Amino acid sequence: MTVINIRNLGVTLNAPLFSRLNLVVNAGDRIGLVAANGRGKSTLLRCIAGLMEPGEGEVTRSRGLTIGYVEQEVPSMLMDTPFDAAVLEALPVDRRASESWRVEMALESLEVPEALRRRPLKQLSGGWQRLALLARVVVTEVDVLLLDEPTNHLDLARIRQLENWLNALPRDLPFVISSHDRAFLDATTNRTVFLRPEQSQIFSLPYTRARAALSEVDASDERRYQRDVKAAQQLRQRAAKLNNIGVNSGSDLLLQKTKQLKQQAEKLEDSAKPAHLERSAGTIKLANRGTHAKVLIALDDAAVAAPDGRLLFKTGKQFVCKGDRIVLLGSNGAGKTRLVAMLRQAIESPEAMQAGIKVTQSLALGYCGQDLADLADADTPMRTIVSRFDVGDQRARALLAGAGLSVAMQSRPIGRLSGGQKARLGMLLLRLAQPNFYLLDEPTNHLDIEGQEALEDELLEHQASCLLVSHDRNFMRTVGNRFWLIEKKKLVELEGPERFFASIGATG
Template sequence: MTLINIRNLGIVLGNSLFSRLNLVVNAGDRIGLVAANGRGKSTLFRCIAGALDASEGEITKARGLTVGYVEQNVPARLFDLPFYAAVLDALSADQQESESWRVDVVLESLEVPEALRERPLKQLSGGWQRIAMLARVWVTEPDVLMLDEPTNHLDLGKIAMLEAWLNALPRDVPVIISSHDRAFLDAVTNRTLFLRAEQSQIFPLPYTRARGALDEADAADERRFQRDMKVAEQLRKQAAKLNNIGINSGSDLLVVKTKQLKQRADKLEDAAKPAHLERSAGAIKLSNRGTHAKVLITLEDAAVQTPDGTLLFKTGKQFVCQGDRIVLLGANGAGKTRLVAMLRKAIEQPEVAQGGIKATPSLVLGYGDQALADLCDVDTPMETIIRRFDIGDQRARALLAGAGMAIELQARPVGQLSGGQKARLGMLVLRLANPNFYLLDEPTNHLDIDGQEALEGELMAHQASCLFVSHDRSFVRAVGNRFWLIEKKKLVEVESPEGFFASAAKPA
């Protein structure tokens, strides 16, 4: 049964985000929406929800259809409300009086602890705030559910809970999910829409299999493009020969044929642009200055503690060696961020003793955290680059443009950039630091799938030595070659992350 029919939809906001989009949403669909940052995913959601008019085309919905749209951000007016009240607020006044039980049902299904339900949203983690926004929408019992980046800020346990929750929904309720989390999309979708400026593609497959089908289609498209370009080149050569003969002989017929051949070549070239050649969101490149040291960091049973001195775990004797790509695994609150902070301090401030941690003197650190806290919100991207690195304005502008920042963005305060733009700026800063060891806390936060894959490729291509924390299972599997797990107040090495992933997916 068709519930939503999108025909020839196009959106122009400054430039064209997408055009000629056709999509049918049927009962039972679980659609993954994939696109680069800033390419119109949220805009498409707003159009479907009725909050924005399209530039062209139309959207028709089944009579009486209600669409529930879970946006990324919490409205400011809700921050002071307790979790329960924020969800209750989504119901009408009459429903609040007589059907408040619906809130309890939804919060139970989303495994919201009783202790959190009376706490103001502003006191909760970003993950619980995202769950609150989902609960607000689901309590209204929509016919269609749309989720915009639902796994942002969620730890592995909450991601697993959300996967189970979505897969337990009534099968006739269609769900459209915009996400950069590849493993999540594989777990909860059965169709994938690749949103493109032109010729968006949809496949009746979850993300990974759909991506394989898309790559095959793009390869065929590239072969067609090269073939058509060769034909156009031959037509132009023939036109040039006929033109010379026509001029020398004074033949009007040859002049007309020359013009026709050029027109055919022009038409072929105009029509031959490959659909997969999209505007880049910005390149991600890393560097590796190298080091002769074999052992980069030595841990001698270092004690990782909370600020008040409570022991979280001890590291035992561990070594970080050149070429290691170590993933630090552990439950929230286990001490991952504390260990990362201790390692950073040991490398950047070797004169300040870090008990049990010793870094080789030749180490040059490339550090990035999930909050991008090393970027100053009041500085512009230009100021960020030229103040930190000895490069001229022209070189800085070229580097920023390569990272996806047009001239107008280069002069905008960092605080006004999108999460994806900030992430790419942060990666450029990492590259220019020219480190030989990367310490990364949730490096894929805010990166689209193209950015994640580019970062994976750079870490592997440069044989970078790194230690990182990540909830992105696809990224962990692709990059890690060693795995440290914090459990029972000890740091132990395990063969793979799969056991931890499985345990994180089990209900507490």
């Protein structure tokens, strides 16, 4: 049964986000919506929800359809509201007293701890805030779910919990998910929409298989385009020869034939379209300074403690060697970020000796934190570059433009940039630092799939040495060649990440 019918939908904001989009949402559809940052995913969801009017086309919803739309950010008016009250307020006023049990059921289904339920949303992590928005939709018993980047700020355990929750929904309940998490899309969807400015592509497949099918379609389009261009060139060559013969012989018939061939060539050229080329949100390139040292960092039973001094784990004897790409695994609160902070301090401030950590003198650090705290909101991208590196204004502008920051964005306060733009600025700073060792704490948090794959390619191509923390399973599987797990207050080495993923049910 069709619940939503999208016909010839189009939205243009400065440039076309999408056009002539036709999509039918049927009962039981689990649709993944894929596009680069700023390319229309949130806009399309808002059009489907009826919160925004498209520039062209229409969205038809079945009579009486209720849509639950979970946005990326918590509305400011809810931030002072306790978790359970925020969920209760999603119910109509006349139903709140008699149906408050729905709130309890929603919070239980999302495994919200009792200790968090009465705390204001502003005191909770971004992950719990997102689950609060989801709970608000759950209690209203909607017919369709629209989720905009639902895994943002969630750790692996919560991502897997969300996967299980979505997969346990009634089979006929459709949902549309905008996400950059490839493993999450594979685990939850059965259809994929690749949103494009001109001709969006739709496949009845989860993300990875749909991506392979998309590559085949694009390759076929490219071959067809090359054939059409070649055929048009041949027609023009034949027309030129006939034109010479016609002129020399004075034959009006040959001149008429020449005109016909030229018209055929023009018609073929007008209809020929190259394969879709994704307009890049900005290139990601890294550098690798190189080092002769084989052992970069030696750990000798270093103690990693919580801010209150409580011991989290000891490292035992471990070595970070040149070419190692170490993925640090562990549950939330195990001490991953604390170890990253200790290593960063040991590298940047060698005079502050840290027991159990020895760093080679030739180490040049490239650090990327999950909250991009090294970027000052009040500063501008331009000032950030020229103040930290010996590059002139012209070179700085070119570098920033290459990273996807237009001239207008370059003089804008960093606090006004999108998460994706900040992430690409952070990656540019990494490149200019020319490190030979990377510490990466959730580097893909704000990157779209194009950016994630570019970062993966750069780390592999440069044979970079790094230690990273991530909640992105695809990224960890692709980049890592060593895996450390914080387990029972010890740091142990695994052959691969799958045992850890399985231990939290995150095999997606």
